[in-house]
Amino acid sequence: MRVAIIGAGVIGLSSALCIHEQFHSLLPSLELEVYADRFTPHTTSDGAAGLWQPYLSDHGNLQETLWNKETFDYLLGQLHSPAAKEMGLFLISGYNLFTEPVPDPSWKNIVLGFRNLTPKELELFPGYSYGWFNTALMLEGRSYLPWLTNRLTQRGVKFFHKKVESFQEVSGDGVDVVLNCSGMRSGHLQPDPELQPGRGQIIKVLAPWVKHFIITHDLKSGIYNSPYVIPGSEFTVLGGIYQHGNWSEENSAKDHKFIWDSCCQLLPALQKAKIVGEWSGLRPARPSVRLERESIRLGNLQAEVIHNYGHGGFGITIHWGCAMAAARLFGSILQEKKQPATPPGPRL
Amino acid sequence: MASPKVAVVGAGVIGLSTALCITETCPSCSVTVLSDQFSPNTTSDVAAGMLIPHIYPDVPIHRQKQWFQETFTYLFAISNSAEASEAGIHLVSGWQIFKSIPKEELPFWSDIVLGFRPMSEAELQKFPQHRFGQAFTTLKCDCPPYLLWLEKRLKATGTQMYTRKVVDLWELHSEYNIVVNCTGMGAHQLVGDKQLFPVRGQVLKVHAPWVTQFIRDGDGLTYIYPGIRRVTLGGTREKGSWSLSPDAGTTRDIFDRCCSLEPSLQGAQDIEVKVGLRPSRQCVRVQREVLSQGGVKLPVVHNYGHGAGGFSVHRGTAKEAAHLVEECISALQDSSSRAKL
Numbered sequence: 001m002r003v004a005i006i007g008a009g010v011i012g013l014s015s016a017l018c019i020h021e022q023f024h025s026l027l028p029s030l031e032l033e034v035y036a037d038r039f040t041p042h043t044t045s046d047g048a049a050g051l052w053q054p055y056l057s058d059h060g061n062l063q064e065t066l067w068n069k070e071t072f073d074y075l076l077g078q079l080h081s082p083a084a085k086e087m088g089l090f091l092i093s094g095y096n097l098f099t100e101p102v103p104d105p106s107w108k109n110i111v112l113g114f115r116n117l118t119p120k121e122l123e124l125f126p127g128y129s130y131g132w133f134n135t136a137l138m139l140e141g142r143s144y145l146p147w148l149t150n151r152l153t154q155r156g157v158k159f160f161h162k163k164v165e166s167f168q169e170v171s172g173d174g175v176d177v178v179l180n181c182s183g184m185r186s187g188h189l190q191p192d193p194e195l196q197p198g199r200g201q202i203i204k205v206l207a208p209w210v211k212h213f214i215i216t217h218d219l220k221s222g223i224y225n226s227p228y229v230i231p232g233s234e235f236t237v238l239g240g241i242y243q244h245g246n247w248s249e250e251n252s253a254k255d256h257k258f259i260w261d262s263c264c265q266l267l268p269a270l271q272k273a274k275i276v277g278e279w280s281g282l283r284p285a286r287p288s289v290r291l292e293r294e295s296i297r298l299g300n301l302q303a304e305v306i307h308n309y310g311h312g313g314f315g316i317t318i319h320w321g322c323a324m325a326a327a328r329l330f331g332s333i334l335q336e337k338k339q340p341a342t343p344p345g346p347r348l
Numbered sequence: 349m350a351s352p353k354v355a356v357v358g359a360g361v362i363g364l365s366t367a368l369c370i371t372e373t374c375p376s377c378s379v380t381v382l383s384d385q386f387s388p389n390t391t392s393d394v395a396a397g398m399l400i401p402h403i404y405p406d407v408p409i410h411r412q413k414q415w416f417q418e419t420f421t422y423l424f425a426i427s428n429s430a431e432a433s434e435a436g437i438h439l440v441s442g443w444q445i446f447k448s449i450p451k452e453e454l455p456f457w458s459d460i461v462l463g464f465r466p467m468s469e470a471e472l473q474k475f476p477q478h479r480f481g482q483a484f485t486t487l488k489c490d491c492p493p494y495l496l497w498l499e500k501r502l503k504a505t506g507t508q509m510y511t512r513k514v515v516d517l518w519e520l521h522s523e524y525n526i527v528v529n530c531t532g533m534g535a536h537q538l539v540g541d542k543q544l545f546p547v548r549g550q551v552l553k554v555h556a557p558w559v560t561q562f563i564r565d566g567d568g569l570t571y572i573y574p575g576i577r578r579v580t581l582g583g584t585r586e587k588g589s590w591s592l593s594p595d596a597g598t599t600r601d602i603f604d605r606c607c608s609l610e611p612s613l614q615g616a617q618d619i620e621v622k623v624g625l626r627p628s629r630q631c632v633r634v635q636r637e638v639l640s641q642g643g644v645k646l647p648v649v650h651n652y653g654h655g656a657g658g659f660s661v662h663r664g665t666a667k668e669a670a671h672l673v674e675e676c677i678s679a680l681q682d683s684s685s686r687a688k689l
Contacts, residue, residue, distance in 0.1 A: 079474075085615040090558040093441040093485075112471050113483055121462050121485070124428055124439075133463055133485075135441075135471070135561070209438040209490075209576045211560045233558040269432035 001030050003330070004170040005179040006189070008036035008159070010045040010141060010319045011308055012181035013148035018323035019179075019330050020155050027334070034152070035170060037163035040145035044183055045315060047202065047281040049230035049237040050088065050140040051213055052317045055223055058106040061288055065106045067321025072110050074320045075137050088143025088233065093135040094213030095121070097128035102219070104132075111136045125266065128216065136213075139316050140232055164189070167296055171303035177333055178296075178305045179326060184284040186309040192290070195310055198283035199246035200224065200239060201255040203263075205273040207236040214266060216240075224313055227262035235276055238263040242313070244285065251278045286310030291322055293329050304333050349684065352377050352677050355520050357538075358530030358652070359383035359509065360392040361489070364498035365662045366530050366651050369670035371505040374677065380524070381502065384513035384534075387495035391532055394551060394624030395659060396573035396580035397436075397489035399423065400444070400564065401457050402657030406631035413456050415664025420460050422663045423487045433576075436493025440574060441485040442562030443467055445478040445609075450566055453480075461486045475609065478565075488562075489659050490575045514538065517639065521646045526676045528649045528669060532627035535652045541633070544653055546625035548589035550598045552606075553578040554616035563609050568656070570605040572613070578620070581606040581613070585656075587628075594621040629653030634665050636672045638679075647676040 005016045016032050024030050040046050052072055058065045078084055079091065095117065108114040117131040125131070149159070164170055164182075167189060171178050180186060187195050210231045218226040224242035231237075240262055241255050256278065264270045286309075294305045308326045311318055354377050356367040367381050387393055401416045427437045445467070458464040467481035475481065499509065514520065517538065520527050529535060536544045556579045564571040573580040581602055599621050607613045633653045639646040651669040654661060 080611045082611070082614065084612050085558060088558075090560065090612065092560045113465075113468055115463065115465065118463055133441075138558075207433070208557065209433050209436070211438060211440050211574060231560070268428070268430040271430050272433045 001027055001177075002175045003030065003032050003177045003179065004175040005032065005034045005181055006036070006164050006170065007181035007183055007309075008034050008039045008145075009043040009181065009183055010145065010315050011183065011311060011322065012036065012179070013145060013152065014319045014323040015179055015181055015308055015326045016157060017148055017151055018320070018327045020152065020157060022327050023330065023334070024155065032152070032157040033160060033175070034157060035160045035162050035164050037161065039159070039161065040149065041142050043141070043145065044281045044284070045141040045145060047279045048141055048316055049202070049232060049239070050138050050144070050316055051092070051230050052137040052139060053215070054105070054107050054314050054317050056102065056105050056217065064289060064318060067318045067325065068107060068314070069110045070321035070324060071318055072137065075139060079137075083147070086143065087147045088138070088140030090138050090233070091135055092138045092213055092231070093133065095125070095131055095133055095215070097125050097131040097214065097216045099128055099130070099218070101130045108134075125214075138232065141316065167303060167305060168298045171296070171298055172301065176304065176337075177330060178303055180305055180307045181309060183309055183311075184282045186284070186307070192286075195284060195286050196245055197247050198285035198312055199241065199243040199248060199280065200283055200313070201241040201251060201259065201280045202237050202239040202278070203256060203259050203275055204235045204277035204279070205238060205270065205275050207231065207270055207273040209269065210236050210267065216266065227259065227266050229263055229267055229270070236273070238270070242283070247282065249280050249282065251280050283313040284310055284315075285312040289318065289322060291325055293333070306330060349525065349677060349681050350376070352526060352680070353524045354379045354526045354528060354673060355524040356381045356528040356530055357383065357514050357517075358532060358534065359386045359495075360390040360530070360532055361491070361495065361498075361658055361662045362532065362651055362654060362666065363530035364495060364502065365666040366528055366669045367502055367507060368498055369663075369666040370528070370673050371502065371507060373670045373674055377673075377677075379502075379505070379507045381507060381509040382512045382514055384511065386509070386511065387492040387499070390495065391624040391627070392495060392658065393491045394549070394622045395491065396551070396571070396575065396582070397491055397494065397659045398562065398573050399461070399487045399489075399660050401455075401660040402655055404631050404655070404657070409456050412661065413460070415661035415668075416457050417460050418664040418667060419661055420487065423489065427487055431497070434493065435497040436490035436576060438488055438490070438576065439485055440488050440562050441483070442564070443471065443481050443483050444564045444566055445472075445475050445481040446566040447478050449480045458482075458484070488573065488575060493576070517648060518641060518646065521644060525680060526647045526649065526673055528651065528673060530651050532652050532654070533625045535627070535650070539650070541653075544627060544629050545588055546590055547628045547655060548584060548586035548591060548623065548625055549582065550584045550594060550602065550621065550623050552581040552599060552602055553620040553622060554581060554613070555618040556613055556616040558612060559610060565609070570609065572606050572610050579616070590625065592623050592625070594623055626655045627653055628655035632661070632665055634668045634672070636675060647680065649673050649676060
């Protein structure tokens with residue numbers, strides 16, 4: 001049984017690991033291969049700050065909220081393991097700021113210690129009159145992806161540096177199942193007008209005195225179009241750009257100015273912070289995550305494709321729940337192929 | 349008296365902040381700081397600088413609360429300004445945890461720190477050996493940055509600073525009108541205060557930048573305080589011990605205790621061991637005194653004995669000491685005008 005995973009970001013690697021963990025002992029012939037043209041540290045996942053936080057509203061998509069919760073609970077369980085540091089996993093507290101009262105988010109009971117901000121706390125943030133405080137998790141892509149890669153390599157998973165142009169390319173070769181984790185570029189493999197870039201730009205600075213994440217929200221301009229500051233283990237990420245439909249991965253001077261000015265206004269001490277980098281990336285945005293099976297007829301062959309893409313600006317937040325769902329889909333494919341193996345655990 | 353000459357003895361957080369307060373309340377004063385040690389070699393440099401008050405048994409609670417409130421307000425404003433990083437002042441959130449439910453669930457300072465509330469069940473799961481906890485956000489003064497920032501502010505006011513070991517306060521009477529004694533543990537020798545005793549503290553300063561939350565066991569013995577560049581792991585409270593030498597067994601013990609609260613510390617690097625003697629007293633001595641010797645008078649203001657709570661109340665006691673200096677100046681002016689009559 002050969003499985004090809006297209007994409008080596010957080011979605012591709014975690015899906016591969018989840019499937020291997022659940023099925024390799026039951027299916028000795030299981031061979032996993034990861035195909036990607038970009039590996040860490042050049043994936044979209046590497047550019048993200050790594051904060052676990054879903055969007056403000058799940059728009060009634062309870063499935064995604066459940067996947068977010070599964071991811072948080074899984075990571076929380078890993079926090080005290082010796083692997084945590086290598087994974088780039090740690091606890092972090094911080095602030096979400098608003099200019100008006102808003103309903104509590106779908107994730108208020110998933111994170112730790114969620115509460116509203118007190119008047120004295122709001123004094124820290126002139127211009128904002130309402131907000132939340134909670135403790136969440138950081139999972140830094142530039143540590144987590146190498147960690148996933150090491151786990152997969154140890155398990156004998158093979159990696160191929162290749163730009164895959166079509167499903168046929170991998171499936172025609174005797175591959176039974178294809179996992180499409182190609183993120184932003186899924187549209188090249190199969191057109192999907194619902195998948196659009198949500199371009200982001202970030203400035204990396206040295207500001208080790210910042211110990212909290214601070215995310216501001218402007219309900220009119222939409223998610224992540226308002227300044228945010230997210231401290232990491234080696235540098236602090238300043239951001240606040242979300243441009244729907246913009247495919248450019250070039251840093252923009254105008255966006256730089258917006259990020260810098262608005263973050264320094266939010267945290268005056270940042271004026272003294274040293275800039276150590278800048279990066280632009282494309283959030284693979286979609287009205288909902290595409291996580292489903294598809295049978296693709298290629299000549300006289302039939303390939304099973306499991307799509308797992310469109311995680312927008314919450315890929316790290318949702319990745320493990322989706323990986324487990326993808327593994328369940330894989331299990332159902334095995335069932336249909338009348339393999340003796342059955343996956344452990346609940347099915348989708 | 350046109351320009352009273354004030355000598356502040358001691359250059360830890362108490363000496364420097366008191367000197368600064370004096371320049372603020374008495375701009376005509378000429379202030380000089382004298383100390384045998386300056387940052388990074390003061391007791392303050394060993395401390396983590398967390399704003400979590402220590403309770404002084406013989407100081408009325410309302411006075412301790414005022415000291416803490418003044419200090420917190422002062423530092424809060426700095427943390428929110430462009431100077432925060434240079435001053436080494438930053439907010440930090442975390443937990444104080446207890447193995448058994450404390451007598452006082454709401455300490456006097458719970459409404460001064462930010463967002464104080466009991467920990468949730470989910471949060472307590474991180475600490476299986478602890479049954480109760482408090483979550484809040486407070487401030488931290490990182491040293492050396494904070495002391496260096498105070499020194500810079502002082503220099504800007506024209507304050508001179510000299511390395512000098514003062515053995516006897518009387519050696520200053522010919523050069524200075526008023527002496528302010530901020531010598532911390534040094535007061536034991538300098539003014540013979542037998543109520544002052546050391547409480548030895550050993551700490552580890554480690555590189556562990558993924559630790560963003562403070563954790564403090566309510567017994568005050570085990571704590572993890574993330575600073576700008578280092579995390580302070582503590583600690584010990586050895587009453588009566590004068591030893592400034594690090595103890596290897598203690599280092600191992602502190603590390604183990606902290607790792608049991610925060611397992612990821614196993615990966616900490618660059619462990620630096622430091623020792624400080626908390627200048628402890630049943631009450632902080634913020635007091636005016638007029639020393640007298642052979643017809644000569646020397647006004648002295650004492651500000652020492654802050655024990656484990658120096659950073660938490662430093663600005664509040666500094667302001668009180670500065671007011672006492674003003675009283676000394678008035679008294680000197682009264683007596684000199686009486687002398688003229």
